[in-house]
Amino acid sequence: MNTPFIYLDYNASTPNDPRVVDAMLPFLTNHYGNPSSIHSQGIKAKESIEKARKQVANLLDASPNEIVFTSGGTESNNYAIIGTAISNKEKGNHIITSSVEHPAVIEVCKYLETQGFKITYVDVNKNGIVDVKELEKAILPETILITIMHANNEVGSIQPIKEIGEIAKQHGIIFHTDAAQSVGKIATNVKELNVDLLTIAGHKIYAPKGIGALYIKKGITLSKLMHGAGHEFNKRPGTENVMQIVGLGKACEITNQEFNENTSQMRKMRDYLLVQLNSLNFDSIVNGDVSRSLPNTLNMSFKNIDANTVINELRNKVALSAGSACHSGTANLSNVLKATLSDYNYANGTFRFSVGKNTTKQEIDDAIIHFKKAFEKLKLTKLNYH
Template identity: 60%
Template sequence: MIYLDYNATTPIAKEVVAEMKPFLEEYFGNPSSLHQYGVKTKLAVEKARSRIAQLINCDSSEIIFTSGGTESNNFAIKGYVLANKHQGNHIITSSIEHPAVFEVCEYLSKNGFSITYLPVDNYGMVNPEDLEKAIKPSTILISIMHANNEVGSIQPIVELTKIAKKHNITFHTDAAQSLGKTEVNVKDLGVDLLSIAGHKLYAPKGIGALYIKNGINLEKLIHGADHEQNLRAGTENVLEIAGLGKACEIAAKNLGKNIAHYAKTRDYLYELLQKSLPQIKLNGDLQHSLPNTLSISFPKVEANTLISRLENVAASAGAACHSESIDVSAVLEAMKVPIDYAMGTIRFSTGR
């Protein structure tokens, strides 16, 4: 079986399993306990926090652990706008966000907030001029993903954050797909909030993190004891936190090598597909996208049918075809991919 769905999830790296194993078999203490059992696990949590901070170039104190990318996005967006609603009620995002951002914005739109969804071009890119035009006096948050999960387009975050800073607006980016596949440096990007998902990074499912720039105030979503700097209640998931920390250490160490490998395998796959099926359509721009992601549209064929016949290949469909209709992804719709092509879109994503 050939696995080409690394954007959906990654296997847990062997080194990550080894890092986690002692906390499954031996070190079980509560990190909040003051005795040696607690101290051992507390040190593991802080070691992982430091490793994540080193990967994205921030202070350890700016990292909060969560249950994954979805919680990180919810906490960043809801937490910020609820804590700062006295300053305004307008949020700007893009039309190609992951549901973990889109659905949060939809929820907020029913609870007193106004949402603007920026369009994208045919390559899935946000135009900074559109962001400038969308800003209002009531705008308090901009949330634009770093890289798209379906077509891989990497947004011009640096240009977008410069606009946000000019207007003194806080900026959040969902980096679930980009971390470990391209450089993610919060200081260079200029972001105030950044979401991380462990299982996209060769760490386990059910663990993530949120970068919160010093000085940014969020309202808590989960109430209880004062864990995670009194920002997220609940005893820390030490086992998976240790795994995420190790995965981030590996990603930092091998980033250049991995990027080159991802691009080589992706480009080779595209070359083979082009030679065999010249009528296919590439979605996105390979020069401005994740090095591992290839979104291909096959004309006048249903993606589910194609995937069902790829018996030895694992990939994802960009459209769900039913008996009476074809549900094309919001990303492909926003990019204005013709329906004859959109219905036959498959995302191939390579890995290490």
């Protein structure tokens, strides 16, 4: 008998919550009007967008007019960083970020370096966390932006965003955080976090792919990335993706209502998974500090195990991510793993496990059986690391 497919890759993407799908369906069938039109179909679309804007704002404790809808986390990060850089280039050309950011931040910063901006990449400690004192030392008179992710997508390390925000405020620097991985898992109250800009990605919170939002604190001015009509408070032109905006709004509403229940469930399942993995008695280490990480995320490395081979072996049974990209016999470690991995002999056996709000104990028990069989079956491979 075939066992059900087990999904343990929620940091990569989440399934659509059925309630989100139900909220979206009328906009795929009956409500097809352009939100800029003044007839009843257009008004219905416009009202639905504004309802969703309030739902997103309520989750963040922001004002609805501080929420701009985008195509996802990558666009939100680009808009926040490039928009700030261009609109403040007369004040300075220096940006501070961390060495462990998502490519949607790192690559944007690298692009800005080709445009005359200077970027400081602050390193993290063995737990994957930015040293606030080192970050403050990096501030220059021409620093115009600090962008630090709220939580790391690989090891789950939660950054001291509130403290960094206080420092940014003291120095008159705009502060952005990529909260794509943290929304719905830990508190993301923009006032408590002291942020000026915050990124949301819909497909991380049980909404569709291709929709996101950017919180822009009142008074912050960003140069537009695109030019056209005056949609989204004249900040992001283009006819709005009504159906997906409605979906994101509903997902945020559900996240807000069920936050405590969901985070508690995720933490219980993550902790149970750790216990069960340890019970396999394979030589392993945990990367990062579980007590200071996302409640759903566990990053572990197993000695003499080839993670990519295991994942390929289990591809029709269990979904999870490898912690290193393996090419031609060499394991290429991310910056966060280089910082957190205590012994590179474990590097190629690194897995990122990420549970979701619906993960069950039975799924974990079944996954452990699959892991054990795969670990014991596959030949061990030694790789060179750099």
